[in-house]
Amino acid sequence: MGTGQSSSSPVVGVDLGGTKISAAVVSRAGKILGRARKRTKAHLGAAEVLARISLAVRQAAEDAETPMAKVAAVGIGAPGPLDPSSGVLLSAPNLPGWHDVPLAREISEALGIPVYVENDVNLGTLSEHVLGAGRGTKDMVGVFVGTGVGGGLILDGRLRSGARHAAGEIGHMVVAAGGPYCGCGRQGCLEAVASRTAMERDLRAGIAAGRESLLPELAGPRLKRLTSSVLARAWKGGCPLTREVVGRAQWYLGLHAASIVNLLDPEMLVYGGGMTEAMGEEFLAPIREVALQHLMPKDSAPIRLAAAKLGDDAGVLGAALLAQQRSTTE
Numbered sequence: 001m002g003t004g005q006s007s008s009s010p011v012v013g014v015d016l017g018g019t020k021i022s023a024a025v026v027s028r029a030g031k032i033l034g035r036a037r038k039r040t041k042a043h044l045g046a047a048e049v050l051a052r053i054s055l056a057v058r059q060a061a062e063d064a065e066t067p068m069a070k071v072a073a074v075g076i077g078a079p080g081p082l083d084p085s086s087g088v089l090l091s092a093p094n095l096p097g098w099h100d101v102p103l104a105r106e107i108s109e110a111l112g113i114p115v116y117v118e119n120d121v122n123l124g125t126l127s128e129h130v131l132g133a134g135r136g137t138k139d140m141v142g143v144f145v146g147t148g149v150g151g152g153l154i155l156d157g158r159l160r161s162g163a164r165h166a167a168g169e170i171g172h173m174v175v176a177a178g179g180p181y182c183g184c185g186r187q188g189c190l191e192a193v194a195s196r197t198a199m200e201r202d203l204r205a206g207i208a209a210g211r212e213s214l215l216p217e218l219a220g221p222r223l224k225r226l227t228s229s230v231l232a233r234a235w236k237g238g239c240p241l242t243r244e245v246v247g248r249a250q251w252y253l254g255l256h257a258a259s260i261v262n263l264l265d266p267e268m269l270v271y272g273g274g275m276t277e278a279m280g281e282e283f284l285a286p287i288r289e290v291a292l293q294h295l296m297p298k299d300s301a302p303i304r305l306a307a308a309k310l311g312d313d314a315g316v317l318g319a320a321l322l323a324q325q326r327s328t329t330e
């Protein structure tokens, strides 16, 4: 650590997404002291995005009235795959043209402080474990259902990265062998049957086939706004097509939850992402029920399946926790 820093110095967490960069100065107690947000502008190339990340960190520090010299470290959550030990982003579907970008080194050189990088969904899981729904658990699994399905594993109180840094790729567990094609090119992954993208595909097919639905009214004539909150409204309004499609996704998520529990028997599964935020317990209850029907041993105690609590802040808080943990252990 340089001068002016101590074990109580704040850190900065950065959530690097395909459309926006969020940065927050976070105290050792997990409190957000200042923030900044910038558009990613990925089309301008990696060098421009790197400059925007550094700028977001500096602006968050200004917002928190914390001089950069007092910031102990920066953590960045990035869409993978990446190598957390070297901080190199290998590629990223949301950041076209990014291959083998030494993200940690570049930002560290620009700011003059240590920078650590980890998969964004792993960091969402980490923050839910330390500060959110999974507080106090030893073993916890995060499941984030959005345009894709991602996850993270906490085992023995620590984020598990895996032998190939690929632990927690739960969206590509096959739950419907021979089923619909997934973005990864294979068939029947959870993501291909339970992500919002998968639900959207099935809803559009249903509307095209003339099925009765509230969606044309709620989402506009060409179903332009099929967001999670629109789906939640259609579901609450009793739209038969939405009930069927969301129900099918919940069925697969339930089978998936049972497989996770049969493998790991964690204390809790924490669900985040747009659908959980929009529907809450109504999204989770059917998943829990299906999971319970597929557990071993039969008639075992109910599993804890909870909604994530940190919402949009999960990313920056998880990145800050990464910076705290790695800057004190290295």
Ligand SMILES: [Zn+2]
Pocket: 171, 172, 182, 183, 184, 185, 186, 189, 191
């Ligand atoms: Zn897949």
